[in-house]
Amino acid sequence: MHAEPTAAAQLPADPGRAAGRAPRRAAIEIASVTIAYSALALWWLWPLPSLWRDHSANMSPRFPPSVADLYLIVWALAWDTHALLGAPWRLFHANTFYPSTLSLAYSEHFLGQAPLFALPYLASGNPILAVNVLIFATYPACGLAMYLLARRWVGGPAAFVAGFFYAFCIWRYVSVPHLHMLGVQYLPLAWLLTERWLEEARSRDAVLLALVLLLQALSSVYLACALFLGYAPCLAISLWRRRKQLDRRRITGLVCAAGAASAGFVVTSIPYAMLRWVGLIPSYEEAGSLGLVPFIGAQAVVHYLTSEGVGPVGYLLSLLALVLPRRGRREPVLIAILIVAVGVVASFGPAIPIRGYPLWSPYRLLLDWVPGFSSVRLPSRFVVVAQLGFALLAGLGFARLVDRIRPLPGWLAAAATIALALASFGRFPEVPLRPEKTESSVPEAYRWLAAHGGGRALLELPGGSLAAAERMYFSTYHWLPIVDGYSGYAPATARYLRRIGDRLPDPSALQELVDQIDLGWILVHRAELDEGKRKQWDGAPIRGLEPVGSWGSDLLLRVDLPVRDDRRARFLSRRETLGGVPLAPLGPRCPGEIRLTTAPPLPWPPRSTAHIEAEVINSGSEPWPGLGFYPRHLVRLRTTLEDPRGWTRKQDFELPDDVFPGRRVAVGVDLQAPNQAHEYTLELELIQVHDLALSACGVAPLRIPLTVAQPPA
Numbered sequence: 001m002h003a004e005p006t007a008a009a010q011l012p013a014d015p016g017r018a019a020g021r022a023p024r025r026a027a028i029e030i031a032s033v034t035i036a037y038s039a040l041a042l043w044w045l046w047p048l049p050s051l052w053r054d055h056s057a058n059m060s061p062r063f064p065p066s067v068a069d070l071y072l073i074v075w076a077l078a079w080d081t082h083a084l085l086g087a088p089w090r091l092f093h094a095n096t097f098y099p100s101t102l103s104l105a106y107s108e109h110f111l112g113q114a115p116l117f118a119l120p121y122l123a124s125g126n127p128i129l130a131v132n133v134l135i136f137a138t139y140p141a142c143g144l145a146m147y148l149l150a151r152r153w154v155g156g157p158a159a160f161v162a163g164f165f166y167a168f169c170i171w172r173y174v175s176v177p178h179l180h181m182l183g184v185q186y187l188p189l190a191w192l193l194t195e196r197w198l199e200e201a202r203s204r205d206a207v208l209l210a211l212v213l214l215l216q217a218l219s220s221v222y223l224a225c226a227l228f229l230g231y232a233p234c235l236a237i238s239l240w241r242r243r244k245q246l247d248r249r250r251i252t253g254l255v256c257a258a259g260a261a262s263a264g265f266v267v268t269s270i271p272y273a274m275l276r277w278v279g280l281i282p283s284y285e286e287a288g289s290l291g292l293v294p295f296i297g298a299q300a301v302v303h304y305l306t307s308e309g310v311g312p313v314g315y316l317l318s319l320l321a322l323v324l325p326r327r328g329r330r331e332p333v334l335i336a337i338l339i340v341a342v343g344v345v346a347s348f349g350p351a352i353p354i355r356g357y358p359l360w361s362p363y364r365l366l367l368d369w370v371p372g373f374s375s376v377r378l379p380s381r382f383v384v385v386a387q388l389g390f391a392l393l394a395g396l397g398f399a400r401l402v403d404r405i406r407p408l409p410g411w412l413a414a415a416a417t418i419a420l421a422l423a424s425f426g427r428f429p430e431v432p433l434r435p436e437k438t439e440s441s442v443p444e445a446y447r448w449l450a451a452h453g454g455g456r457a458l459l460e461l462p463g464g465s466l467a468a469a470e471r472m473y474f475s476t477y478h479w480l481p482i483v484d485g486y487s488g489y490a491p492a493t494a495r496y497l498r499r500i501g502d503r504l505p506d507p508s509a510l511q512e513l514v515d516q517i518d519l520g521w522i523l524v525h526r527a528e529l530d531e532g533k534r535k536q537w538d539g540a541p542i543r544g545l546e547p548v549g550s551w552g553s554d555l556l557l558r559v560d561l562p563v564r565d566d567r568r569a570r571f572l573s574r575r576e577t578l579g580g581v582p583l584a585p586l587g588p589r590c591p592g593e594i595r596l597t598t599a600p601p602l603p604w605p606p607r608s609t610a611h612i613e614a615e616v617i618n619s620g621s622e623p624w625p626g627l628g629f630y631p632r633h634l635v636r637l638r639t640t641l642e643d644p645r646g647w648t649r650k651q652d653f654e655l656p657d658d659v660f661p662g663r664r665v666a667v668g669v670d671l672q673a674p675n676q677a678h679e680y681t682l683e684l685e686l687i688q689v690h691d692l693a694l695s696a697c698g699v700a701p702l703r704i705p706l707t708v709a710q711p712p713a
Contacts, residue, residue: 037139041139041140052129054129054435055128058177069178071469077113077127077131097485097490105272106275108220108221109268110220113134127476139167140167145185145192146395149189150395154399157402160418161394164391166392170428171309180223181222187231194209206256209254225373226384309387309390311424311425314390318390336389337389338389342386343386343389345363347385349363377488443551449523449556453520457517458523462502500512511544515563515568516567527552544560577626584625589620591698595614597666607675618661625658627658635687638685638687638693639671642680649674674708686699
């Protein structure tokens with residue numbers, strides 16, 4: 001006879017202990033996944049982690065702009081940290097392109113990346129180390145973010161696979177120097193927190209949602225646009241699915257989170273809007289970019305889909321998710337498909353080439369309606385959105401394979417799948433490294449300036465884009481204002497001062513500099529000069545320049561020349577040019593003429609560059625503003641190449657000086673011939689930026705027929 005079970009036997013021995021096992025198991029699983037992603041990232045980036053104190057990743061050693069771009073990013077992140085801790089109200093008034101204001105806004109600010117950069121930077125004082133730690137951290141961060149999102153619908157092994165495909169793909173491997181595209185860990189978290197808020201309406205989820213939306217939007221313009229593209233479908237479908245559960249609290253929470261993130265993004269966008277208004281930041285659609293050419297952009301997208309995305313294993317798993325969807329997982333499958341479609345279509349840019357013909361794309365609507373998209377010059381980078389969808393589909397597909405097996409075999413199958421995926425990526429090259437000067441190896445001249453610079457502005461000679469970018473990086477060790485700078489759209493002040501600086505040590509050039517800007521130091525890198533220029537600097541002492549130090553080939557001089565003709569107040573004036581001509585629309589009459597003094601060769605070989613000279617003559621009584629640094633109201637020479645088929649190419653060229661009544665100014669123009677041999681027309685006209693063409697008030701355009709043809713053998 002069996003005894004009846006007692007009440008005590010029917011209850012768990014320790015209810016509290018049983019209830020606490022699940023969170024502990026979840027924490028252990030999350031920690032294990034993070035360690036696995038981190039170990040994989042070490043292998044993925046090797047040998048960079050072994051040398052990350054004084055080396056940088058250089059995926060394109062034969063393409064100098066990639067090195068310059070990395071220095072720009074390192075400088076910007078270091079400046080963000082320096083300014084936010086010291087004088088946050090001066091964040092956008094960075095130390096480059098002196099004396100221009102808002103100089104941080106000549107490029108990205110990368111504020112959303114700053115939290116991962118700041119801690120190692122503050123701990124070490126080494127921006128190269130900090131940026132390498134940031135690059136490394138994006139891999140486990142992205143993997144973990146996707147894991148947490150996928151874990152809502154699938155088990156741990158499948159979520160682990162989804163996180164792998166999101167964090168590790170060839171596109172992210174070759175994008176290491178453009179690290180602002182790696183920090184996409186907030187995209188999955190935005191979707192996850194939206195789901196949690198709509199389900200449970202906990203205040204902490206709304207606060208975290210606002211934070212991740214803001215950080216992603218502030219990571220870069222590209223990732224702000226990617227956030228818009230990737231988050232909108234998630235939000236729309238989630239709201240539709242829970243439309244009967246929506247209440248005032250849930251709607252208010254979403255509005256507040258999105259509003260707070262948008263407000264932060266708008267505030268940090270004001271400097272860009274100001275520079276755009278005065279004409280210093282162009283629209284890439286207006287200025288032209290190879291990335292916006294449909295057939296060129298399409299090559300990058302096709303290459304991603306065939307060689308740089310989730311690979312054969314990822315595509316096979318994604319297909320399993322589509323053909324064998326499980327009940328309860330149809331919503332994430334649908335959203336993932338929509339995200340892939342949005343990401344791929346947006347990556348093609350303004351047109352999608354089909355059989356050689358560019359077809360209209362919805363991206364055109366984004367250019368017209370959504371602020372920020374006109375600043376994007378490489379839409380192909382929106383493949384990061386498609387990667388989000390593909391990675392989730394791969395995790396959902398893997399879940400169909402392991403749904404009915406025990407956890408341990410499932411984790412082993414996940415590890416085997418990841419190994420197979422890595423093998424399917426093919427053999428990719430080891431990360432090329434570039435040695436960098438850091439800490440005690442920084443040139444001694446910069447360390448001396450850090451201690452004795454006194455906040456005075458620094459001019460370095462000679463110039464050059466890569467040199468300017470490297471000097472921005474070195475400025476993180478002294479933070480003095482520097483005349484140099486590197487950016488996608490540098491201000492005209494830098495070019496103007498560089499032209500004067502190239503004439504040094506001519507006394508008239510030095511006088512011209514001090515009459516226009518408050519200059520404190522000149523650092524001459526004599527090893528980078530030609531022999532004739534080096535002899536000039538090694539000659540007799542120069543009046544107004546006091547030598548204070550010489551370290552190897554570096555010569556540092558203090559500027560103490562008195563101002564003679566003070567034009568410093570005009571230098572950045574928005575009311576008048578350097579010559580005192582008012583910056584305002586010209587009157588109804590502005591008679592004048594354009595003459596061509598040197599024409600392109602006939603015939604003009606395709607793809608060759610020709611230098612032409614034109615004269616601009618002012619026959620009226622009102623001066624034309626030409627020499628200034630804010631484009632609005634400046635007169636410029638516009639060239640238009642066109643053929644009878646309707647193809648055109650426009651370029652604007654600055655005038656070297658104001659054009660006073662009865663005077664003439666010579667303008668040099670470098671033009672590249674079209675690719676195809678044909679009959680063309682070159683038109684020269686004067687325009688006043690943001691105003692009318694001068695043809696409306698008396699300066700007729702000059703039209704010249706041209707023949708582009710292959711030269712005789």
